[in-house]
């Protein structure tokens with residue numbers, strides 16, 4: 001009997017024994033398992049749920065009763081009544097107590113049923129997100145109408161993604177004819193991001209339009225351009241209403257037990273202290289990491305500048321009796337806001353009315369009513385380090401002694417181990433520079449410079465140089481060896497180690513650094529941001545595939561994905577099945593191997609010989625899938641990255657010689673812009689690493705914004721106050737860029753919505769729990785700011801969701817004419833910060849997470865250098881090895897079994913060990929570089945704030961609360 005047959009028989013016996021035990025009146029545990037297995041049987045008989053045909057039939061992350069009972073304890077029934085996704089209540093998806101002590105039946109055990117069920121739910125969400133949430137401002141009519149008998153969702157090339165005639169590379173890519181990037185344009189990542197997709201040269205390049213994830217009709221709700229929007233919001237919302245600074249002060253301000261010691265985050269007193277709500281399982285490096293990432297992915301500003309016209313930032317009105325009325329002096333003073341704050345308006349690309357087109361008798365907008373440009377490259381190409389435009393590239397300094405390297409300078413007095421790797425030089429006269437950046441380190445993306453950005457830029461500049469060093473070391477040892485690199489113009493010619501030019505080596509190092517950053521983000525940062533088993537497995541599957549090792553099954557899945565589904569013109573193949581199969585094989589490296597077709601697509605009988613060929617455009621580009629819509633980030637993605645509460649007001653500075661002691665409190669404001677650079681030089685990379693590594697970041701919740709950001713000096717703004725409330729600006733910018741308000745935002749993403757502010761309260765908490773009482777206070781504050789109105793049940797407010805079998809109305813399920821909360825008006829940032837019902841270990845809310853499911857996957861799916869062009873021909877042999885093994889020394893395993901897994905030492909930890917070697921002792925006890933370094937990780941996904949052995953004297957563990 002084969003192994004699998006044996007297993008099936010054993011399982012069968014197990015089930016029979018359980019059922020018999022249940023019938024014979026065994027323990028309640030056994031009886032409940034019998035009931036649960038019966039539910040599983042019903043689930044198995046009912047088969048897979050269909051992917052929705054219409055948005056109103058979407059999955060919503062809510063399952064049938066029998067599915068819930070198969071995957072979770074009966075207590076899930078209460079949770080199923082809430083708007084929040086069901087999987088967070090499945091067995092095994094939270095901490096140790098979510099693991100049932102009933103651990104029989106192997107793959108069919110409760111634990112596995114819970115986790116596999118959650119992964120399946122997430123895959124359904126991703127499929128429907130790919131199907132319903134792509135709205136590209138350049139190409140939408142083709143997406144709806146298709147072209148030349150090819151359905152829109154199967155299109156792979158778009159006229160709008162051609163280089164225009166005035167582009168310097170126009171002739172090189174084919175001019176007026178069919179455009180195809182070749183030769184030098186495809187060998188590495190280009191400065192402005194052109195030619196990543198070799199058939200769509202413009203895609204993802206700097207200054208293309210941000211996309212949308214929501215229907216164009218639902219963007220810019222304050223313009224009230226259609227009936228649904230008018231029904232939804234009445235005349236209650238506008239660019240400045242509800243008032244952004246009132247929202248900031250009432251809902252975002254961090255509460256202080258001793259305000260004088262915090263001094264609005266500005267520091268001053270010797271015993272300075274600012275309270276903030278801390279996330280126990282995520283450190284301050286993680287906060288700055290995500291700022292570092294956003295500077296790679298997107299920006300709305302041009303060289304640190306918005307549009308010329310200025311606008312107020314609020315502190316003018318409040319809502320009372322259904323109306324906006326001016327604030328009194330007393331109210332202004334009680335709130336602490338500033339009517340004199342001004343900010344420059346957002347830059348718009350298109351603001352004239354959007355053209356329309358007709359399809360199947362319906363009129364559609366061909367783009368959003370207003371559009372904006374992403375002035376950065378949308379690719380995950382480390383452009384914050386290497387540049388995305390001519391001026392930004394001029395700021396990046398090469399080593400005069402070796403132009404393959406980045407210039408790093410020695411600092412007098414910094415002689416610690418690792419300091420010989422140097423620090424970034426400063427911006428010099430003649431460098432393109434906004435005056436606000438003067439005195440900072442010279443980097444491509446210098447805006448809103450901070451100590452954390454200084455840290456990460458220095459670390460990855462060092463990493464770049466270490467890659468160059470290692471290549472040179474190997475080249476010196478064997479200069480005739482094949483580097484792996486090829487020139488697509490003469491693919492047959494072997495490029496030996498000694499033939500590789502400094503420029504080529506620089507570009508190799510850039511490719512490697514970018515891929516390393518993507519890997520760190522996917523399998524290390526995100527698995528700590530979403531700290532549970534489901535997301536550990538899900539994120540690792542995104543990168544490596546479900547089978548991790550390169551084996552025949554994963555190769556067969558890759559082959560089906562690329563050869564069959566990727567080329568199919570059936571819409572379901574291109575979206576549904578492509579996404580499912582890619583989870584099996586992993587997205588990273590998809591299409592980077594090709595095999596002779598032996599006719600045995602599903603028989604795993606491929607010859608094993610890889611025939612991938614750099615001169616074949618279908619091989620170079622064949623691993624990408626844009627799902628019918630060219631890749632760029634949507635505005636909705638920017639919104640969910642407005643993560644300012646992550647930043648504390650004060651940093652607890654430490655010295656690597658004495659890691660358990662906090663030396664002093666350093667206000668973040670004194671490490672901002674040009675002040676970051678001397679702070680870095682005085683403190684040194686190792687001490688700052690320890691400082692940021694040990695401290696917890698701020699939790700993403702209401703009333704937890706840094707006070708210094710509400711009072712940020714902005715000398716560049718010629719306003720009365722010269723100061724800005726950045727938290728208020730977060731609200732205002734979203735409105736300027738037309739992000740729908742929270743409830744419709746969730747509907748558009750296929751999530752259930754709220755019918756009152758009370759839905760924000762986590763029903764799982766006991767009534768007298770202090771956290772629940774805090775949430776109740778938030779609800780009261782929201783009601784005060786956003787108000788209530790008498791509802792009209794005849795007004796339909798959305799086209800994409802039903803409630804009680806009819807499209808949702810103004811009454812949100814409450815009786816006609818009753819007073820309802822203005823829950824439809826909540827700004828998205830307020831909404832996701834108020835979400836307290838989250839899956840275990842989620843530092844972000846489920847709404848933000850849903851936006852990531854779609855866009856984080858697409859960021860990999862669309863990038864040739866992460867899929868079919870992850871090849872030695874571009875990366876070199878060393879480069880491929882470095883990315884796969886997290887460095888040059890081969891695979892290194894982590895000790896122990898963190899959370900029950902055999903684990904490779906994670907890539908950020910390896911980067912830190914190389915670039916800041918003084919940290920070796922400290923990092924020995926660290927598994928994930930983004931988990932507070934002195935925390936005991938305990939058993940299965942513990943969130944406890946407890947010192948690990950050796951860190952007991954660290955004062956951070958003394959004040960447990962805030």
Ligand code: HEM
Nearest residue numbers: 287288290291294298299300448450641642643644647726
């Ligand atoms: C020292 C810390 C930080 C400071 C001083 C700071 C400051 C600012 C300011 C002034 C803006 C407004 C730009 C404008 O629209 O005119 C902004 C935007 C933004 N910040 Fe921060 N920030 C900090 C940290 C972070 C962190 C940790 C994140 C996490 C992701 C973040 C994410 C964003 C995003 C997404 C925007 C919008 C960017 C855009 O519109 O393209 N910031 N920040």
